[in-house]
Amino acid sequence: MSSFVQVFNFHRVSDEHSPAYPPIPTRVFEKVVKFIKRHYKIISQKELLSLDSANSRKPFAVITFDDGFYDFKKCALPILIKHNVPVSLHVVTKVAETGETFWTQKLNKIVEKYALENKTISNEHLSKEYTLRNDEETEQVALQIYKELLPLKNKVEILDNIAKEIDNEYEKTQMLLWNDLKTLPASIVEIGSHTHTHTNLKTIETSEIHNELYTSWNEINKNTQHNPISIAFPNGQYDERVLEEAKIIGYKIMYTCEAKKNIIPASDNIYHRYDIYNKEYWKNYIKLLKYRFL
Numbered sequence: 062m063s064s065f066v067q068v069f070n071f072h073r074v075s076d077e078h079s080p081a082y083p084p085i086p087t088r089v090f091e092k093v094v095k096f097i098k099r100h101y102k103i104i105s106q107k108e109l110l111s112l113d114s115a116n117s118r119k120p121f122a123v124i125t126f127d128d129g130f131y132d133f134k135k136c137a138l139p140i141l142i143k144h145n146v147p148v149s150l151h152v153v154t155k156v157a158e159t160g161e162t163f164w165t166q167k168l169n170k171i172v173e174k175y176a177l178e179n180k181t182i183s184n185e186h187l188s189k190e191y192t193l194r195n196d197e198e199t200e201q202v203a204l205q206i207y208k209e210l211l212p213l214k215n216k217v218e219i220l221d222n223i224a225k226e227i228d229n230e231y232e233k234t235q236m237l238l239w240n241d242l243k244t245l246p247a248s249i250v251e252i253g254s255h256t257h258t259h260t261n262l263k264t265i266e267t268s269e270i271h272n273e274l275y276t277s278w279n280e281i282n283k284n285t286q287h288n289p290i291s292i293a294f295p296n297g298q299y300d301e302r303v304l305e306e307a308k309i310i311g312y313k314i315m316y317t318c319e320a321k322k323n324i325i326p327a328s329d330n331i332y333h334r335y336d337i338y339n340k341e342y343w344k345n346y347i348k349l350l351k352y353r354f355l
């Protein structure tokens with residue numbers, strides 16, 4: 062008999078005003094957690110792997126977090142502990158080591174700084190100039206530039222050049238470091254990989270894919286004593302080579318960003334996820350209701 066599982070993915074939970082990539086406010090996150098808990102049996106990844114023909118009155122759900130923002134510990138974790146909800150947290154190991162965030166979050170903060178200074182973003186590699194007149198435009202422009210840069214090999218360099226125009230004076234987002242990660246309660250948080258540098262795995266050589274996946278496995282194991290069993294591909298980007306390397310290294314669960322429910326056992330260890338990201342509860346509520354009846 063087959064079972065189904067739905068995976069819900071989160072990024073930032075915070076009350077910080079960040080228009081380029083708005084976090085879910087803490088109180089909204091708690092309501093979302095309560096909704097999922099009411100309608101699903103929330104299971105850990107370890108339980109997911111041994112689910113097979115399990116039966117439950119409620120459908121199964123898994124909760125994941127990507128990126129390893131510091132606000133996970135500050136804002137999300139207390140709510141997860143309060144409601145006894147297990148999650149898998151996917152960290153970018155170079156970020157955990159250096160504290161310096163990856164290119165997509167840098168992009169968000171750079172766009173916000175341009176908006177604050179009322180400056181137009183222009184760069185020879187971008188298809189047009191971008192102006193930012195309000196929060197809504199800031200969010201849209203950050204997304205547009207993200208889409209333009211994502212497939213490019215030299216995106217980090219381009220972004221560095223865009224940042225030079227504001228003298229690199231953009232806000233640095235606080236990230237979880239190894240010292241934070243090793244003290245997270247193991248009964249609530251499993252640590253998984255989100256690669257070593259959060260690069261687009263589709264744009265790099267196979268040997269580099271191996272390094273991204275292997276280094277992150279090793280670093281997590283060395284620094285936290287967790288044996289990571291899952292990997293979330295940055296920005297949902299993967300291909301056959303990525304799946305092959307992940308399998309060789311021993312990842313048992315591979316998360317995409319495609320919004321679909323999963324049939325258990327999953328073929329090729331691939332699990333799809335619904336992204337939950339709205340600032341307003343009612344928007345999340347409508348989405349969750351829709352997913353509930355898929």
Ligand SMILES: [Zn+2]
Pocket residue numbers: 127128255259295296
């Ligand atoms: Zn990510």
